[in-house]
Amino acid sequence: MPELGALPTVVQLFTRQAARTPDRIALADGDERLTYAALDAAVNRLAARLAAAGAGPGVLVGIRAPKSAACVTAMLAVLRTGAAYLPLDPEHPAARTELVLADSGARLLVTTGEPATTTLPAVRLDEDVPATAAVPEARPGPASPAYVIYTSGSTGRPKGVVVPHGGLAALLAGMRDLVGSAPEHVWLSAAALTFDMSVPELYLPLVTGGRLILLDPKAAILGKRLAALIEREGVTHMQATPSGWRVLLYAGFRAPRLTALAGGEALPPALAKDLRPRVGRLINMYGPTEASVWATSWEVPWEPDTVSLGTPLPGASVHVVDDRLDRVAEGELAIGGTGVASGYLGRPALTAERFVPDPYGEPGGRLYLTGDVVRRTESGLEFLHRSDTQVKVRGYRVELGEVEAAMDELPGVRQAVAAVSGDALVAFVVGDCPALRTRLAATLPAYMVPSRVIRLDSLPLTPNGKIDRRALEEKL
CATH class of the missing domain: 3.30.300.30 (ANL, C-terminal domain)
Known part of the structure; x- marks a missing residue:
């Protein structure tokens, strides 16, 4: 893998791909189909509006809209201005949305319909205003924020994880090599945009010349409908939680050419054994939001007896440590390398508690202490339990x-x-x-x-x- 600073950003990769294959279908949202050229043009128009409204390097932009082609356009447009984006679920309570916006310090809101808050200037996605000026070229560095995702907080206050461009670029490069994402592949995106699992399934096809199929997260629980969509669209790659894969199995799902990625929660051995013969490949993925989505992977074999967290993705490192950060056979899992997030937005004490200097990596590197207790095995890492609630x-x-x-x-x-x-x-x-x-x-x-x-x-x-x-x- 190239050095982190040499990796292009996701929006640079998408722009290059759009120039190479302008007429290829990039994105499908129901009956709507966008070519790479059409999507790139829509991103440029919206980026110009966002830049005129104040988006740019150092600015966080909230995006509150249903999952759609317009929402994906907004995410890429924010990145094109050099700003970072904050996904907000329009179905979350208004009080929750306002709390997150206030805590994050977001300075601009992209939305459909009426804004969720009256305190921020808003850009409406349902108003396609012609661009009046070119978008200033932004060149964010590897440490510049790409997005912020809020997760549940143990103290009663949700916390925002800041993921930099370098971590996102390293994730996409590592997953491209792992799953073989290429122009002939079709990815299904079923996760909610506030769930970090959505990040690789949205961007990986768009930076490798493939096709992205959007699915409303609520439709993901309709097993027969989802199975029919996978067959109709020729889906080759899909991520889901073990709960999601179980829904498909109950519907009689079988896709022998599908690369299936399971993550987000523990994969039970019985489910792995049932799912493996129904797909082309089954890969168990592990990683917290604080490690840029995925940090380890394990190719599930035929007839698995146990399930492993596997080994690190390219650019990542994993260590099983005790309270003094000494390596042990069984202890807390610590993650280092290129995917480690910048920390928690506006929470320096909590950041210092969970992100610590890496005694085993490059000078200046950090480890994220996951709170997951694991043991080392011949196949990699075995999850045991959480050290907290x-x-x-x-x-x-x-x-x-x-x-x-x-x-x-x-x-x-x-x-x-x-x-x-x-x-x-x-x-x-x-x-x-x-x-x-x-x-x-x-x-x-x-x-x-x-x-x-x-x-x-x-x-x-x-x-x-x-x-x-x-x-x-x-x-x-």
Whole structure:
């Protein structure tokens, strides 16, 4: 792999590809088809409007719009100005959106319809205004921010992960070599744009000359419809969480030429064994948002007995360490290399806690401490458990502390604990709070609202006076 500073940015790669294959279909959104030339022209028009509105290097631009060709255009247009983008889900509660916008310091909002906030200037995607000036050429460096994605926070406050251009470029270069993305390939994008899993499936086809098929995330749970789309469009590459792959299997899915990537949550061995003979390749991917999406991979063999996290992608390094950062056979997984994010936006103390100097890499390098406890095996790394209360719900990262903090603020709640059962959140509540789930939905994304509420007279405690989470799990 080239040195990080030598890697071109995603928007430079896309521009070069558009010049090479202007008439090839780049993107399909339902019945809408855009060639590389048409998409590049739309990006230029919107980038000019954004630059005139103040977008440029050092500026963060919020994008609040349904997943669509226009939204992908907006992401590329923001990058073309040299600014960084912040994806916002239009289905999240308005209070959540306003909190994230305020916390991020975004200075411009790209949206459809009426803006979600009245405090920021807005550029409307549904107004295709002709460009009046050329876009100033931006040359962001490898450390310049490309995007910010907010994840759940253990203290009750979501946190923004800043991913630089260098990390994004390294991810695309490593995945291109891993999965063989090429002009003849067709990628399906099924993830929500606020889910970092969407990043490689959006950009990799557009920088390698392939075709991108957009799918509304809500349609991804319709197994038969999704399977038919994969066959109709000739999809060759697709990412999904294990929960998503299970939906397809229930629908009788089979695609012998498909490269299937599983990630976002642990891949159960039984599911890997069922899925492997139905696809051409099955690759288990692992990585947190703080490591630019994916950091390791493992090619699943026929008849797998166990599932491994595998080995590092090109440019990444992984270490199993103890509290002193000494290497051990079983301990916390630490990730280093080119994909490590810049840190948490506006959170220097938290950044210093989780991003530490890398004693094993290049001078000035850093390790991200994942909180995942793993052990080394012959096939790579085996995930054991979390060292904290972070969980995964349908691939989304959820800090139980944030859910509990939201419940604690509700009137009538004396104590509250969140837990996970299968792929669903459960709330244990002491007190009386009518319409608890409805109240939570006013401030939390839908995937963070418990699907079950169990009322208790008191919470079980350990001999040390702490909440006995194991005893609570027995009530599920």
